[in-house]
Amino acid sequence: MGAALTPLNVASLSAKVKVERLMKLARGKKRVVILTHDNPDPDSIASACALAVLFEKRAGLEAKVAYGGIIGRAENLAFVKVLKLPLTPVSQIIFDEYDLACLVDTQQPVGNHSLPPGVKADVVIDHHPLREEGQLAPFADVGRNYGATSTLLVEYLRAARLEPGSELATALYYGIKADTRDLDRQTYDPDIDSYLWLFPKIDRTLLGQIEHPELPARYFKLYYQAIKRAKVYSDAVITDLGEVYSPDMVAEVAERLSFLEGPRWSLAFGSFRSQLYLSLRVSDRRMRAGRLIRDTLVGLGGSAGGHGSMAGARIPLSGTRRDRAALKQEVVSRFQKAFGVEGERGTALLNVAQQDS
Ligand SMILES: [Mn+2]
Incomplete structure (x- = not known):
């Protein structure tokens, strides 16, 4: 997965410039695989799906979202099911078939992901504390104060003038809601801004089905x-x-x-x-x-x-x-x-x- 750009943490740049960098990285590429962290939570899944939409709609790439581990919590199972989120178990991914690899909601050195050891992430987008090697990817957006990775992705979508459908909007909304515990924990202005931007676009019936699922x-x-x-x-x-x-x-x-x-x-x-x-x-x-x-x-x-x-x-x-x-x-x-x-x-x-x- 050759990367032409020099490593640079883009975290301090505007969302518009970040999207431009991403598009530059996607140029000439055909297929992108986007990995969540293992046993992914809604924030991780929503972020990966939003990034896939961005690559598909704005760079014409074929995008695949993959995850390691399992999705087991009833809310998270309902989340994937009612929002019809297209996820593939990582065991079905042949990494050689992709010319771009991304990690969201985690960083390569953290290790809680299923990117094979020989594969370097080209794109890393994460709101967890910065690990020094985490910013070595050709595109790294890490280390700033965000309550959720979904918030970063909302900023990308807005900068790209990409209107999310109600299912993706609901996914991102719930991603922010869950990670910040209803905007109460580790919440920053961009989280609130993204949350409010998403709110009119979400499907509240689907949200209800996610938040109050049947339990085994x-x-x-x-x-x-x-x-x-x-x-x-x-x-x-x-x-x-x-x-x-x-x-x-x-x-x-x-x-x-x-x-x-x-x-x-x-x-x-x-x-x-x-x-x-x-x-x-x-x-x-x-x-x-x-x-x-x-x-x-x-x-x-x-x-x-x-x-x-x-x-x-x-x-x-x-x-x-x-x-x-x-x-x-x-x-x-x-x-x-x-x-x-x-x-x-x-x-x-x-x-x-x-x-x-
Ligand atoms: Mn998160």
């Missing part, structure tokens, strides 16, 4: 386990979900437990296909969850990242049952230390609830 029985079973196993410490709540049916449920549970009154930290972890997925939330915005999770898990392999009050990681699980249990124990004690609750025994959440009543 296993969802409730997982929550039952999560609550039963949750342990509360002076400043943290930690739960082991065991085997999960979808990695993104780990983040959902960590998010839910972060509402527990008292502790600032919430940590959930669960295994899926021989990986341990971890998700961390902190109620104090001054704490940097992404930095903490990376520092805490150093040396265990896998990948970790995050921003502000939320972070996630995955680490490979190998060896015997006992090895896996030992790794989990190691992870928990490292976090207990990081949360300042080492040496505490913790109380089962259900027993805390008894004390309350």
